[in-house]
Amino acid sequence: KFPTAAVTPSAYITSFLIHCRIMRPDDANIAGNVHGGTILKMIEEAGAIISTRHCNSQSGEHCVAALARVERTDFLSPMCIGEVAHVSAEITYTSKHSVEVQVNVLSENILTGAKRVTNRATLWYVPLSLKNVDKVLEVPPIQYAWKELEEDGKKRYEEQKLERLVTKQRNGDIIFPVFNPEPYTVGYSQSSLIHLVGPSDCTLHGFVHGGVTMKLMDEVAGIVAARHCKTNIVTASVDAINFHEKIKKGCVITISGRMTFTSNKSMEIEVFVDADPFVDEPKERYRAVSAFFTYVSLSKEGKPVPVPQLVETEDEKRRFEDGKGRYLQTKAKRQVQMQPLTQQ
Amino acid sequence: KFPTAAVTPSAYITSFLIHCRIMRPDDANIAGNVHGGTILKMIEEAGAIISTRHCNSQSGEHCVAALARVERTDFLSPMCIGEVAHVSAEITYTSKHSVEVQVNVLSENILTGAKRVTNRATLWYVPLSLKNVDKVLEVPPIQYAWKELEEDGKKRYEEQKLERLVTKQRNGDIIFPVFNPEPYTVGYSQSSLIHLVGPSDCTLHGFVHGGVTMKLMDEVAGIVAARHCKTNIVTASVDAINFHEKIKKGCVITISGRMTFTSNKSMEIEVFVDADPFVDEPKERYRAVSAFFTYVSLSKEGKPVPVPQLVETEDEKRRFEDGKGRYLQTKAKRQVQMQPLTQQ
């Protein structure tokens, strides 16, 4: 997993990156479990830095790498306050206009020295010109150790490109407040959060970092999950997220979440991000991102416990069936992928 | 409290706003009680967003709504780490150049589902042009469900306008450090805090958000109260605050607090905010805001306990008598207002 002696220092500096950070009380819930959103934000920061560095490694027009997509991410084991997160990022594929970054997160218990894999994530970035944010620049190609690595990368590239086209259609729904909802219905736990986009949320272009958006999405999803099952809850996974539309500094963003599905021990929550460029733009409010988060409910001892079943209306039943479909599909995929993760 | 089915979605989006956030360790004191300042900041954020959105809802010159005044605010019940704050904001009155926003804050214990009203606040905003910050724009009028609502609003508008004129006169005092103060004198607990105004404290205009200022004011007042009575203390109320002078990015602000009055179980603390545009401005240091905060002292079990009485000099006696006047006036007002809160 670490570069071998054969890698020269200068190549090493652009194509590989290591980062440590101690987890603080504000990164975690009251039970001491670090929020999935905090981890997603760290992952995205590492990805943005390594891909921006790579895309500026050849002389030419300067650029910032913008997050286009995060592949489905599983949270394999919880991280706690006081542990050190080790984030390592590596560029694994480059197409003409995009960069694939693989990020691994380990959590280290400093007192015992024990390390556990927390996450593996794959992110896609696109270099946007600093002078003209609508211009996508070319990506310098990377060298592959084996030809197979390039071919596998190309396959992943084609797959995600297709999926991004498909999801562009969805995205119509709006969540309205419900007056006096029944327990365990969708309206009972649905929640929303507003955020005024400030300078520290933004890239050099003045657009919101993908990691900031994901952290807020996880925050809303966590509130929905906790209101539904009234226990300590943790993020188990996030479905692939596509970032179709950028969000500009000065916008107000509304992040809303609602429960779409419950299995015996997990909950699926759909999260929408709507951007309202309400001040200096002629633009209308628009849907910027949407995603599905899966949470599990934990007992005081940290063991998964059953989740109260969702009570649905007609409309919600359709969404429940869709959610069940995704749940079974993921379960099936996971069984297929149980062979050891080699290069991935 | 929630909009009825008769409200159309688009009207709903501009005139009503809901926001949830989990309270984190940094939002609270060591006893786990959320700081009044954290709540005031959330309230002001919601107010700024809804009024800015409303003032930009008609085509014309773009603007940002700036906080002009917050009416007296009572903290009815404490909020704790891990609870979810629900903030809902609504525009309740518009004059030609100002907007009145009512904000309600509920705290929800996620584990039990119990909700309690924490605060009700009334804020006044003024729309300032984005191109010329000294130009106040016109506010689009809202529709009232009943004629009485408009009349009541107009009355509130006239009252606060008068009060704002009056307070513009006060504001002369400066707090000097005292060498070797006696226990329980004013000098014994007086405190000050400096803050360099950074970009994330500011609006799109580059002026400090009212909520940021109020949070810092509560922080200083809390230090004064804790140093006086050496117990767990919580914000009980804040007197009306007028924001006469804007504070610009790059200023240093000094927030100073001193005790002015103690009753049996409460303390009144006066807080001054002085802005020092010390770098790129020819302007002198000036008083930007001042306010009175009331705190109560709590035992380890969370019950109010007696407060050590303030020991005063001649000058301080005058301020004590003034404080006593405000205390009795508030007490009397509260008894009058004990009839159910209808619209307001």
Place this chain on the structure above:
Amino acid sequence: KFPTAAVTPSAYITSFLIHCRIMRPDDANIAGNVHGGTILKMIEEAGAIISTRHCNSQSGEHCVAALARVERTDFLSPMCIGEVAHVSAEITYTSKHSVEVQVNVLSENILTGAKRVTNRATLWYVPLSLKNVDKVLEVPPIQYAWKELEEDGKKRYEEQKLERLVTKQRNGDIIFPVFNPEPYTVGYSQSSLIHLVGPSDCTLHGFVHGGVTMKLMDEVAGIVAARHCKTNIVTASVDAINFHEKIKKGCVITISGRMTFTSNKSMEIEVFVDADPFVDEPKERYRAVSAFFTYVSLSKEGKPVPVPQLVETEDEKRRFEDGKGRYLQTKAKRQVQMQPLTQQ
């Protein structure tokens, strides 16, 4: 320590500054001890404000004071969550182009009223023109109460000037990751952290505040120390730090730390800060700052405990011997300085 009645208010305002802040959970480690980096950041903020204010006190070109050097700083006693930090800063010497600021930090236990000295720090600032960041302006001279104060200050000024020239030569090393390190070797605990410099990290010039850099350096050093000895660790001291090169907004900074020496109860950690202006600059990655931090390991009861000895390679042995030299030198100096601290 406080100004006497003879000082007039206006002189008081520019040459003296007091600041209070409550320590929050995020300021501390899991054992509740406030990070040395948090304290260094508060110290530097106070120093930057007072020296910027002083340098702008005469009409002329406007400027911001940039941190040039921090003298060796000892952490005399730990500070805990819930305590109030009192920071007081005073200008003690001015040369033609630099300002010396003395900062004292007290920690106050609000519940008992007990106060302890936590730190005394000396910082040097240089006023840079707001219009042209490469232009150093002249500093208005201060008045000294006694002639001796000026002479002592001049001596300190000459000493630090010399030391700054010397350290400019060092700074060559790079830290590479080690694959599968043996326990208690340098590679076993070495760590690095990346940070994308955002607007809230920066001064009005768009350069990183010295305090922000020092806080990140302490964070990395703390991770190295904790990984080595797997206990609760606290910052004991920081060697003099020189800020030769500014770091600009938009840079990525990599902060790396490695252990260089262990005595019976302390560890010395070398920290490097490398800035990579990877986007809009033709500049190469460069070494911006480096420093030595000393940590001690504490038992659960807060008593110092023995530290596992460092296992070294040939190269590391040389660094160990250098570290031992610094340790013995400091120990000797401390015994000389045990006479009461008068003015300084």
